[in-house]
Amino acid sequence: MQAFSKVLRLVELLLIVFSVWSCTQERDADVGQADKRTVVSLHLGIKTQMSSGCSSCELVNKYQWNFLYRIFSGKEDIEFVVYCSDENKREVEQNLLYDVLILVDKSPETDELVVCHGRKTMFQKAGVLDMFSMRQITELLMDSALENEQPLRK
Amino acid sequence: MKKVLLALFLVLVLLAAIVDFSPASIPPCDQYLEWCVFTYCRQYYNPDQYLQCVNKCAENYALNCL
Amino acid sequence: MIKKLLCLITILAIFHFPSYADLKKVVSIGSDDINYRFFGVAGAVLDDQGNVYICDSKGSFLRKYDSDGKFIKEIGRYGQGPGEFSNTISGLYLCDGLFVLDTGNNRIVELDQELNIRRYIKLSKLALSIMGFSDNLYMISRTPGRFSFEVGVYDRNGNYIKSFFDRRPVFIERIEQSKIGQALSLIYSSIAATVERETGEVAITFQWPGENIEIFRFSKDGEFIKKIVSDHIIKYDFPEFRLKGLPTNLRFPDQSNLIMIRSIHSLDEKRLLLEYWVNEYNLDKVVKENEYILIVDRNSGQLVHRELLPLKSGIADARKSYICAISNEGDVPEVVIYRLDY
Known part of the structure; x- marks a missing residue:
């Protein structure tokens, strides 16, 4: 049983790697824009049966994600994408701010946040986003914003 | 060469992900x-x-731990 | 005529704004600035100079702000190593240094007030909250083999010395002895405690009170001093149907209410503060909810003052006239310091 769950975990990890990989590949066709756009994506993790009591408990990175959106969404070249399963859709719509919502069949075990700038993956982190990570992401997005010389929405 | 680098990259990412794959920990049944x-x-x-x-905690506890 | 009008206005004013007229907001910390941003505040304490220490469970960090709410320092990131915190921090306490109860990492982190880590103390069992006085640390944990809670006394190295207060409320005895009933009796026997900063006296109360509020006073070494009893602010019997567990086939009464004492704090040697929630139900729907601050006399249990708390929050710390409240609701979690003058 344990070996099976390890295999499952590896498959999930491969899926994450693949999604990050495809994140860089998708931009290939979009040559003119590709190098300037920053995509911040949140791949929502599957529900953990034992942990929760309430409807919004699954969104462990709700405050973190909404914080990033509120600070940086005014910037045209930064796009916020949420990937989630169909069963999470309603909850996401009610709790998270985003530009694009993409429904997926399979989700990683825990939340996964990825920042891609053009073709490059600038940041990737699984689990709950701590303040240390949030400072890293904020700095990254600040740099990205300054690079494109547009004012940020506060 | 490109393929080797790609494979190496994938192995590294996998390793990093396994090491750093740390969700919020749920303690065992006794806790x-x-x-x-x-x-x-x-x-x-x-x-x-x-x-x-x-109540949900008690339900989960009853379902999974008793 | 004018006199009558003034009188009427005064009466109206008294009836309209009596609730939290005595509670003044002093400082509010929490905004979208990265140094003032929180994701899930787990604890906050005030020191004698008015500095505020705040630990954030979801962000895995500890911060210090001055009495004006200005950011001073931050430490911590997610992890198990030195300088790292888990994302299940259960409490923060100030007593000759700061003590962070890091449940996820099964340890207590002791720091000085400049947020330099002094040492780690390994936990021998799951603790729900931490307090301290002089050479003692106090932790609330489950009594082994029983469905009740106790206060454990430990030395500063985390070595167990003794336990006291192994009681549970009377209504728990009426619970049917099913597995779910046992789980619920554990929940309803939960306690809250506080330590007086000058004397070390420990005051303990049940979080889910019965017909009265019972407060048990102990010396710093766990010797029983006195039990005091306080009246509820509404007529209240703990509704029996709530003890039955999951309300699947349950017929709710037309009207009922639920009271929870979320926390107890020692304001000074004479006064205790209770964080007191009242929910009023019609069938299974909440029709009215209020959170009060109740100030009771430590000797008589008499209600000295009551005040509505103006936001959905939890009280993390109270010291003399200052109350430190946490709010994790809304878009931006915040910590608010109030001054209570009455």
């Missing part, structure tokens, strides 16, 4: 109820929401 009720549900100030959360 689950206390953890769920007194640490996890603490985020709900309102007694109604708190009690709902607590």
Whole structure:
């Protein structure tokens, strides 16, 4: 049983790697824009049966994600994408701010946040986003914003 | 050469992900109820929401641990 | 005529704004600035100079702000190593240094007030909250083999000395002895405690009170001093149907209410503060909810003052006239310091 769950975990990890990989590949066709756009994506993790009591408990990175959106969404070249399963859709719509919502069949075990700038993956982190990570992401997005010389929405 | 680099990259990412794959830890059954009720549900100030959360903890405990 | 009008206005004013007229907001910390941003505040304490220490469970960090709410320092990131915190921090306490109860990492982190880590103390069992006085640390944890809670006394190295207060409320005895009933009796026997900063006296109360509020006073070494009893602010019997567990086939009464004492704090040697929630139900729906601050006399249990708390929050710390409240609801979690003058 344990070996099976390890295999499952590896498959999930491969899926994450693949999604990050495809994140860089998708931009290939979009040559003119590709190098300037920053995509911040949140791949929502599957529900953990034992942990929760309430409807919004699954969104462990709700405050973190909404914080990033509120600070940086005014910037045209930064796009916020949420990937989630169909069963999470309603909850996401009610709790998270985003530009694009993409429904997926399979989700990683825990939340996964990825920042891609053009073709490059600038940041990737699984689990709950701590303040240390949030400072890293904020700095990254600040740099990205300054690079494109547009004012940020506060 | 490109393929070797790609494979190496994938192995590194996998390793990093395995090491750093640390979700919020859920304790084993002997500690689950206390953890769920007194640490996890603490985020709900309102007694109604708190009690709902607590009931869910008891349900999970009964289903998975008893 | 004018006199009558003034009188009427005064009466109206008294009836309209009596609730939290005595509670003044002093400082509010929490915004979208990265140094003032929180994701899930787990604890906050005030020191004698008015500095505020705040630990955030979801962000895995500890911060210090001055009495004006200005950011001073931050430490911590997610992990198990030195300088790292888990994302299940259960409490924060100030007593000759700061003590962070890091449940996820099964340890207590002791720091000085400049947020330099002094040492780690390994936990021998799951603790729900931490307090301290002089050479003692106090932790609330489950009594082994029983469905009740106790206060454990430990030395500063985390070595167990003794336990006291192994009681549970009377209504728990009426619970049917099913597995779910046992789980619920654990929940309803939960306690809250506080330590007086000058004397070390420990005051303990049940979080889910019965017909009265019972407060048990102990010396710093766990010797029983006195039990005091306080009246509820509404007529209240703990509704029996709430003890039955999951309300699947349950018929709710038309009207009922639920009271929870979320926390107890020692304001000074004479006064205790209770964080007191009242929810009023019609069938299974909440029709009214209020959170009060109740100030009771430590000797008589008499209600000295009551005040509505103006936001959905939890009280993390109280010291003399200052109350430190946490709010994790809304878009931006915040910590608010109030001054209570009455």
